[in-house]
Amino acid sequence: MASLDPMDNRWRPWRLLAPALTAVFLLLVVPISFIIVYSFWLRTATGADIAGFHLDNWEEVLTDPFYRDIMVFTIWIAFATTVVCAVAGYIPAYFIATTQFKHKAFLLLLLMLPFWISYIIRTMSWINILGSSGIVNVALQWLGITDEPIQMLYNQWTVIVGLVHFLLPFMILNIYVSLYAIDRNLVDAARSLGCTGWQSFREVTLPLSVPGLAAGSLLCFVLAAGTYITPVVLGGPTDAMFANLVFDAIITQLNWPLGSALSLVLLILLGVLVAIYNRFAGLGQIAKSFG
C-alpha cells in the first residue's frame, strides 16, 4: 500500500520519468530489439523469412568485400566532411566568440537560419549551383572559359560539399561554446608573458577549445556517416554510403533480415566511436551547445 501513497518519495523519480521512459522503450528499445531478432532470421529465395537463429546475414555482412568497401567509403566521407567542417567552422566560431559586435545573439541566429529550410531542398540547391546548367557552368561559359558545361556534380566531392553545407552550423556552434567560455584574461596573461597574438592562440585558445572541436567533430562524423539523402541527391552511381545499403536491402529487395544486420553494423560502429569519445571527453560537452 505504501508504494501507492502519492507522497512516497521513493517512487517520485520513477513517476516523473515514466512518460520519457515509456517513449524510449516503445520508440527505441522495442524497434531495436525487433531489428536484432530480425538480423538472425533468414531470407529464402521464395521471399519468405525463416525465423530462428541463423548467422548467415552477419557472415555475409562482415565478410563480403562489397560491404566492407562501402563501409570504408562511408568512413572516408564522414572523416573528410568532419575535417573540412572543423577547419572551416573554426574561423566563424572564433569571430562570433570574440567580436565586439553588440548583437551576438543575432549572429547565432543567422547560423540557425539554414535549419528553417528543408535539408533535402538545401541539398538539391547544389544542383542549381554545380549542375550542367547551374550558375557556375553558365558563368564559365558566358565568360568563355569553357564551351561545354563541366561535369561537377555526382561524385564523392559533391557528397562532401553537401554534407559540409548541412553540418557546418553544428560544428560552429560547438566550437563557439568552448571558445566563448575561455577567460579573456588567459590570453592577456599569455601575451604579457611574452606571446605574440598567434602564439597565445596556439598556447591558450586552441588547446582550450579542443573539447568543442571534439564534440563538434563527433556530431559531424556520426551524422555524416549515417547520411542517406546526400549521396542519393549529390553522389554518383558508385557513391553509395552505408545507409543507402540498408535502404536498398529493406525497401528495394525487401530483405529485412539482411537490412537489419547492415543497420546494426553501422549502429555498433558509431556507438563504439561515441563510447571512445565519451571515455576521453565526456558527452556533457555536446549538451552544452544545445543549452
Place this chain on the structure above:
Amino acid sequence: MTDHAVELKSVVKRYGDFTAVHDTNLGIPEGSFLTLLGPSGCGKTTTLRMIAGLTGITEGDILIKGRRVNDLPIHKRNLGIVFQNYALFPHRTVQQNVAFGLKYRNTPKDEAERRVREALELVQLPQMADRMPSQLSGGQQQRIALARAIVIQPDVLLLDEPLSALDANLREDMRIELKRIQHTLGITTVFVTHDQSEALAMSDRIVVMSAGHVEQVGSPEEVYNRPASEFVAGFLGNSNILSGKVMDIAGPVAKLELDGLGPVLAATDGVGRTLSTGETVKVSIRAEKLMLDGADPAGDDISTFPGTVTTVDYQGQVARYFLESGGLTLQAINTIDERPLQEGTETAIRIRARDCVVLPH
C-alpha cells in the same frame, strides 16, 4: 626623471564619447609600491591596462624605464601582471604555468627550472609544482599567479585587485605576504584596489582616483591626514566635512568661524596656498579625531563645542557616535574606557587644530 620606472604624461582614455581617464600625469619611482585607489568605475583598471598595453591610449605618452612604449606591443614590454581571477592556464601544471614566460625568453632549461623553483619558494609553495591549477585553493592560485608574474623579472609588476577574490582572513595574510615579496625583490609595483585599508597598509604612495581624475597623490599618511579634496576626505575613513569662513591667519594655523559650530582653530598646511581672510573654506575632521568626554586632551590649540549624543554604534573596542551640535550631525569614533556614552548625553566635543584640516577647494 629617469628614476621613474613608469611615467604617464597627459594620458587620456576615451571610449567613444565617454572619457574613462582624464588628463593624467603620474610618475612611479623605481622600486616603489604605488596603489591606485578609488571607487568602482573610476578608471583604475583602465589606467593599469594602459600601462600594461592591454588597452590603447587615446592621448598622451606612457614611458617605462624612460622609454616611450605607446606603440610597443604588450609581449615586448616585460611586465608581470596578476589578474583578479588569477588567470592561471587551466591546461598546464603549476610548473608549466610559472615557466611559461621563461619559455618565451629563451631561458636555458636548467636555469628556467632553478628560477621556477626559486619563485615557488618565494611564494611558499615549492611542493605544488606538479599540481593542476584546479587542484589549488584560491589563495594558492593567487600565489602561483604571483610567482608566474615575478619569475620573468619584470620591469614593473601590475596587480589588479589581486586580493579581492579571497576571503577576509586570507586577504590580510596575503597582503602582508605580497608586501614582503615586493620588498624582497624591490620590484616597482602598481596595485589596484578599492579597499582603503589595503591601500593604507601596503603602499609607499597612493593615487586616489575619482571619476577618471586623480584626486591626490601622496603617502598613506598624507592622503589620510591631509586629504586634498572633499572626495578624498570622504573616501578614506569617516570624516566630517564642514564649511566655514576664515577669520584670522597665524602661520600654519587659521582661526575659522564654522557654520553652526562657531570658532575653531584649523591647520592650513595641506592647502598649498595662502588663505585670505573672509574666504569660505571646507574643513575635514576625521571621526576618530573628534574627542568626547572621557578623552581629555591637553594643549592650547584645542577648540571645544557642546554636543548631544543621538545614536551610539557600540563595537566593543570603539564606539561610533552620532552627535547633534549647532544643527549639524557629526560623527565621532572613540576608544572606550569602560562603557560608552549613552544616547542623550550632553558632552563636550574637542578638536585639535592639526586634526581640523582645511581642504584646498
